[in-house]
Amino acid sequence: MLITQYLDEPCPRCGGTGKYGNVNVHHNVLRRGCNHCRQWTHFYLPDVNKKVIYLDQFFLSHAFRAQEKPFVEAAHRIADMAARQLIVCPYSSVHTSETHLWRHEQQQDLFTFIKQTARGQKFNEDFEIKRIQLSRAFTAFRAEGDITQPIEKNDAFREDVNTWDDYFYIDMRPILGDIEAMRQGKLNAIEALVNLFPDWAASTTSFAEDMEIEAKGYGQSLMKQYFQMLTALGAGDLIAYLNAPTDAMYVEYLLHYDKDTLQSDAQLARAAKFLVSPHFMMIPHLRISCGLFAMLRKLVKEGAYKNPEKARKKLAGLFYDSNCISIFGPYCDAIFVDRIMHQWCEAPQARVLEPYGTAIFSVAGWDAFHSYLDDIEENYTEDIHRAVDIVYPGLYT
Ligand SMILES: [Zn+2]
Structure with missing residues (x-):
């Protein structure tokens, strides 16, 4: 053995x-x-009750570079608390993508560091979590049920996070798309976003209206991408179908419901109605990202981001940041994000993670982060301590 x-x-x-x-x-x-x-x-071994903390790419890459003391200290503390089974910091598809977009010789070392910090724990893929939330909302819509759907923690993780870590973890092969296309897509998306700013600056819509505009815009884009995929398929382009963005698949997924009893026209009409419904707008990841983008609209109206070149630089990571907060945030007890995202998340109009009780931290409050970790230390009971000594003899005596 x-x-x-x-x-x-x-x-x-x-x-x-x-x-x-x-x-x-x-x-x-x-x-x-x-x-x-x-x-x-x-x-x-005794039961463990780990707090789930999302560390964003900004935190992890600073911890990896080990040049700034606060990051190094926090990273050491996190590694120690994770080893003592008090917390878990799973990595996500957003970490995988961002790391592989990074043009640097240490790219793979950073990815290893991220997986080690996570002790191999991984969130489910972002598109899978989005699909589950969509499906739950669509089921409620069809049944004319509640417009708010609960978050089920199990939806976000491959394995139960509340078990003791094994000595070895399975190193998953990352799912990577075309990296060059992703890099270009990221640049194009920011460019297109910043080009909207002059119109946004001149608009007089309220915060709530902006959130609705954002949500409806997303619904329309889902439909549009679905039809683009159909057109490609109609022209015999099977590759386009296979490479269709996952967003295009969501509408197709909606059309699978009641396939045997509903005509395809009626299915499509129902999907279109759903995409402008309150059920759709209250989908957790959508609600959060719409709040963040409504926040951006508000700042633009107030005169921020006037210089397009500077805006593109400042907002370069926005789509990834928004994804990590909106998709994974609700499943976490706490998230550590960059300073701007921290401000947006906690702005009185937005308060995007409040319904989920997720605590938000950034470099703007190292003390608050450490005192949050101090509170978690209270879970380090005699039972757990004794078990840690048995599992890791000599390490924590
Ligand atoms: Zn023996």
């Missing part, structure tokens, strides 16, 4: 020393084994 760590103590079965040790941790059971007598010993 593969012993991960040999122990100084003798095997309780055969009394032999030097061949007895920890093998693995699975479903809150630690297995020890002895290569002398070939017997197993099992230890039942």
Whole structure:
């Protein structure tokens, strides 16, 4: 058997020393084994209640570069608390994309660092979480049920986060698209966004109206992309179908419901009605991203981001930031984001994560972040401490 760590103590079965040790941790059971007598010993570990903290790319890349003390200190503290099973900082598809867009020789080292900080824990793919939320809202819409849908924590994670970490984690191969196309797409999206600013600056709509405009705009873009995909398919372009953005697939997904009982025209009409309905607008990820973009509209109206070149630079990471906050934020106990996103998230009009009780931190408040971590230390009970000493002998005595 593969012993991960040999122990100084003798095997309780055969009394032999030097061949007895920890093998693995699975479903809150630690297995020890002895290569002398070939017997197993099992230890039942106490339940853990980990806080989920999303560390954005900004935090992780600063921690990785290790040039600024506050990041280094916070990263060490996080690694220690994660090892003691108090917190978990899963990585996401947004980290994977942003890291691979980074043109740097240390790209893979950064990605390794991110996976190590996460101890292998990963969020489900962003498109999958969006699909689940869409499906839940559409089901409520069809049943004329509640317009607000609850967040189910299980939707966001591959595995239960509240189990003890094993010694080894499976290193998932990242799902990567065409990196060059992604880089170009990111530039194009920011360019198109900044080009809208003169119109936004002249508009007189309210914050609430802006949120609705954003949501309806997203609904229209879903429909448009679906029809573009159909047109390509009609022209015999199967590759275009296969490469269609996941957004185009969402409408197709809606059309699968009641396929046997509803004519295709009626299905399409119903999907179109759904995309302008309150049920659609209250989809958690959409509500949050619309709040953030309404915030941007407000700032533009107030005279911010007048210089297009500077605006493009300042907002370069906006779509990724908005994705990480809106898709993963509701499933987290806390998120660490950049200073501007922190301000937007907590602006009185927006308060985008308030319904989910997610705490928001940034470099604007290191003390607040550390005092949040201090509170979590209270979960380090005698039980957990003892179990940590058994799982990681000698490390935390
Ligand atoms: Zn033995």
